[in-house]
Structures are given as C-alpha cells and as structure tokens.
Amino acid sequence: MKIAFSTSGSDLNGDIDPRFGRAAGFLVYDTDTKNYETVNNDQNLNAMQGAGIQSAQLVAELKVEAVVTGHCGPKAFRTLSAAGVKVYNVHNAGFKTVSEALKAVENGELQAATGADVDGHW
Amino acid sequence: MKIAIASGKGGTGKTTISVNLACAANEDVQLVDCDVEEPNAHLFLEARGVATEVEGILTPQIDEELCDGCGECARFCEFNALAALGGAPLVFPELCHGCGGCARVCPQGAIAEVERRIGTVDTSVSGLIRLVGGCLDVGVAMAPPLINAVKKRVWKQGLVILDAPPGTTCPVIAALGDVDYVVLVTEPTPFGLNDLKLAVDMVRALNLPFGVVINRAGSGNADVMDYCRSEGIVVLMELPDDRRIAQAYSRGEVIVESLPEYKGAFRLLLDKIIKSGTAVGEN
Structure with a gap:
C-alpha cells in the first residue's frame, strides 16, 4: 500500500506539513517495498484557488491509498474520498516527523477521518 | 466618454468623487457602480424606478x-x-x-x-443621472463576472462615470476594461501614497491615461504631491480636508448640492478629465 505524507522535508526525518493542499511536498511511502519517493508540490502551493483539489488529484494519480497530513479541508476531502483515498489527520497526535507518523499508521494507531477537520482556507 | 474612478487604497473617496462628478455634469450621464462587493453610490442619490435583474454564470x-x-x-x-x-x-x-x-x-x-x-444588477434614475450597479450575493467570491454583467449595460456613447472597486486585482481590471480615462483618488498619507504607487503601476500596465485626485488635502503630508511631481503625473484636483464635507457625506448628501461652493471645482475637474481623455484619443 502506498501512503502520501504532506511534508516540508525530503526524507523520513522531515516534518509533517500541517497543510494538505498547500503542503510543500509529499513523501509517498510504499509499505510493501519499504521504499519512498518525494514529490514537489510547488505548483499547487502557489495555486490561485483550488489547491486542495489539485493536491488531491496529484496524490490520487500516484495511486496512494491513504494520506497523512495535519489538516484537510472540505474540497480536498471530497476529492480524496471520490478517489477512494483515506485521510489521517495527525495535527494533535503528538508527533512531528514522517517516520513517527508512519510508525503510528503501521501500528494501526490512527483512525481515518470521516470528513474535513477544518474549513477551506483555514 | 467613459471615465473610471479608481484607487489603490479603499476609503479614499472614489464614490464621493464619482457621485459629485455625475451631479456636476449637469447633462445626461450614466453612473456605473462597479464596486459590486460593497455598492454605495445609490445611497447618495434619490433613485426612482429601480429595476432589479438577476445575473448568473454558466x-x-x-x-x-x-x-x-x-x-x-x-x-x-x-x-x-x-x-x-x-x-x-x-x-x-x-x-x-x-x-x-x-x-x-x-x-x-x-x-x-x-x-x-451570483448577484443582481439594479438600474434606476435620479434627475439626469442613470444609475447602474451590481450587488454580489453573500458568499459568492466571483466579482468580475458580475462587473462584466454591469458593464454590458454601459452606454456606447455619451458621458459615463464608472465607480471602480478598490485595489489592483481582477475586479478592478474588469471595471477598467475599455474606459477612456482613469482618475486615481488618493489621500495625502503614507497609506494613500503606498497604494497610489500600486494603482499607478496598474494603470500604466493597462496603458490607460490617468490623473490623480488628492482627497482630504491638507490632512497629511506633501509626499503624494512630491511623488506625482517627480513621476510627471497630473494632479487634477485637491479636495480639502473640510469637516463640512465629512458631515455631508455622513448624512448621505451630495457635496455639490449641500456645499454649492464646491460645484465649480467638480465642474472644472470634469472639464480637465474630458480634455485630457479626448486629447489622448485624438493622438
């Protein structure tokens, strides 16, 4: 299974970016191969509007099954849901790096969100 | 001739200048309120025969x-x-x-x-003034299409005064499309000067002839005047910081009617604009 983490870093030690749509980038981790790749999100970071929708399309095209991020607004959540991508909000989870969040996902400590946890443009 | 009244900064007196120019014209004039997020030109005029049309986008x-x-x-x-x-x-x-x-x-x-x-367009009549104005629905973040709908009603000929929204972004650009002359209203403060510079950059990028009106003149400093001088920008009018003007405004009154001594200044302003705009057109 592939998981996308919103991050401002470039490896597993990077911080989780609290934003989804305007995240600096995504680290896409494959739990089967234990490999990861990073994807730059500059274009959507600077989008005039609809950044969440575009970022959701971006990670959906990478065939991820789950997104781990700080917050997820309503348009991004709707797009991710339509693509069958689960959302895990880790804003209040007490850890800050991708590797910490990954460990929590693998240990089944996180619950998938059932809706947006913030309004748009929070 | 189509004259747009714009500004970088909000609250500099665009509507005051627009309404008083229209009243000072003393001829058939169309006053177009393009500030669809906060239309207020109608507050200063006793409008008759208000017709409201609903506008949308596809x-x-x-x-x-x-x-x-x-x-x-x-x-x-x-x-x-x-x-x-x-x-x-x-x-x-x-x-x-x-x-x-x-x-x-x-x-x-x-x-x-x-x-x-997305909103409505109102048309009405007040004396020699034909007023057209848009009003964006609450929650709609889409001013340019409504401004374009308002502008579809702009006269092809005759005197038209457009009250533009503040700022330098899409709604203003929509309001300024195909006008003959732009009046930038500012105030003699650091804020007024900062935003005037942005507005000047904008009208220069649009390649539109323009001049400046300094409102509340005497209340701040001389930096706006110095800037205009050094940039070769024409200052069309200085409207003094007169408490009676503020009082008339707060009552929703037109200055040229409440304080007739200002009528000549607005008439002169209109003549200067028409002369400048026409001169450019002839070149």
Whole structure:
C-alpha cells in the first residue's frame, strides 16, 4: 500500500506539513517495498484557488491509498474520498516527523477521518 | 466618454468623487457602480424606478453516461473547478468563473452549462443621472463576472462615470476594461501614497491615461504631491480636508448640492478629465 505524507522535508526525518493542499511536498511511502519517493508540490502551493483539489488529484494519480497530513479541508476531502483515498489527520497526535507518523499508521494507531477537520482556507 | 474612478487604497473617496462628478455634469450621464462587493453610490442619490435583474454564470454539469473520464476538462480549467479522478469529474461550482472552456474541450460533448446565480444588477434614475450597479450575493467570491454583467449595460456613447472597486486585482481590471480615462483618488498619507504607487503601476500596465485626485488635502503630508511631481503625473484636483464635507457625506448628501461652493471645482475637474481623455484619443 502506498501512503502520501504532506511534508516540508525530503526524507523520513522531515516534518509533517500541517497543510494538505498547500503542503510543500509529499513523501509517498510504499509499505510493501519499504521504499519512498518525494514529490514537489510547488505548483499547487502557489495555486490561485483550488489547491486542495489539485493536491488531491496529484496524490490520487500516484495511486496512494491513504494520506497523512495535519489538516484537510472540505474540497480536498471530497476529492480524496471520490478517489477512494483515506485521510489521517495527525495535527494533535503528538508527533512531528514522517517516520513517527508512519510508525503510528503501521501500528494501526490512527483512525481515518470521516470528513474535513477544518474549513477551506483555514 | 467613459471615465473610471479608481484607487489603490479603499476609503479614499472614489464614490464621493464619482457621485459629485455625475451631479456636476449637469447633462445626461450614466453612473456605473462597479464596486459590486460593497455598492454605495445609490445611497447618495434619490433613485426612482429601480429595476432589479438577476445575473448568473454558466457552470458545468457533467452527463455521466456520456463522460468517458478523459480528464480534458479538469486539465483545461485554470481555476481548478473540476477534478478528474478517472471517472466522471467532480465539479466545484463555487470555484467556476463561467468561461465555458470545459464544455468546449470535452471530446464527448458530455458537459452542459447550467446557470448559477451570483448577484443582481439594479438600474434606476435620479434627475439626469442613470444609475447602474451590481450587488454580489453573500458568499459568492466571483466579482468580475458580475462587473462584466454591469458593464454590458454601459452606454456606447455619451458621458459615463464608472465607480471602480478598490485595489489592483481582477475586479478592478474588469471595471477598467475599455474606459477612456482613469482618475486615481488618493489621500495625502503614507497609506494613500503606498497604494497610489500600486494603482499607478496598474494603470500604466493597462496603458490607460490617468490623473490623480488628492482627497482630504491638507490632512497629511506633501509626499503624494512630491511623488506625482517627480513621476510627471497630473494632479487634477485637491479636495480639502473640510469637516463640512465629512458631515455631508455622513448624512448621505451630495457635496455639490449641500456645499454649492464646491460645484465649480467638480465642474472644472470634469472639464480637465474630458480634455485630457479626448486629447489622448485624438493622438
């Protein structure tokens, strides 16, 4: 299974970016191969509007099954849901790096969100 | 002749200048309130025969049976109002600017366009002034299409005064399209000067002839005047910081009527604008 983490870093030690749509980038981790790749999100970071929708399309095209991020607004959540991508909000989870969040996902400590946890443009 | 009254900074007196110019014209004049997010020109005029028309924009509706999920529409949309995820795209009408491009690029002809209301346009009469103004619905973040709807009603000939929204972004650009002359209203403060510079950059980029009106003159410093001098920008008028003007404004009164001694100054302003705008047109 592939998981996308919103991050401002470039490896597993990077911080989780609290934003989804305007995240600096995504680290896409494959739990089967234990490999990861990073994807730059500059274009959507600077989008005039609809950044969440575009970022959701971006990670959906990478065939991820789950997104781990700080917050997820309503348009991004709707797009991710339509693509069958689960959302895990880790804003209040007490850890800050991708590797910490990954460990929590693998240990089944996180619950998938059932809706947006913030309004748009929070 | 079409004259736009604009400013970088809000609250500099665009509407005051617009309404008083229209009243000082003493001829048939169309006053167009393009500040659709906060229209207020009508507050100063006793309008008769108000007619309200509803305006909308065309937004996409996907026929899921015809759609093959190619995603052309979403790739085309500059405003990210469509999301392609393999199947029929998701539509976010609140982000749509109504350009119609998605329907045109769809190879399957699967996109119909349905109207979505964005606001209203009011037309009325007050003496020699024909007033047209738009009012954007609450929650709609789409001023330019409504400004364009207002501007469809602009006279092809005769004197037209357009009260533009503040700032230097899309709504102002929509208001300034195809005008003959721009009046930039500012105030002699650091804020006024900062935003005037932005507005000057904007009208220069649009290649429109323009001049400056300094409102509340005497209340701040000389920096705006110095800036205009060094940039070779014509200062058309200085409206003094007169408490009686503020009082008249607060009562919703027109200055040239409450304080007739200002009538000559506004008439002179209009003459200067017409002369400057026409001179450019002839070149």
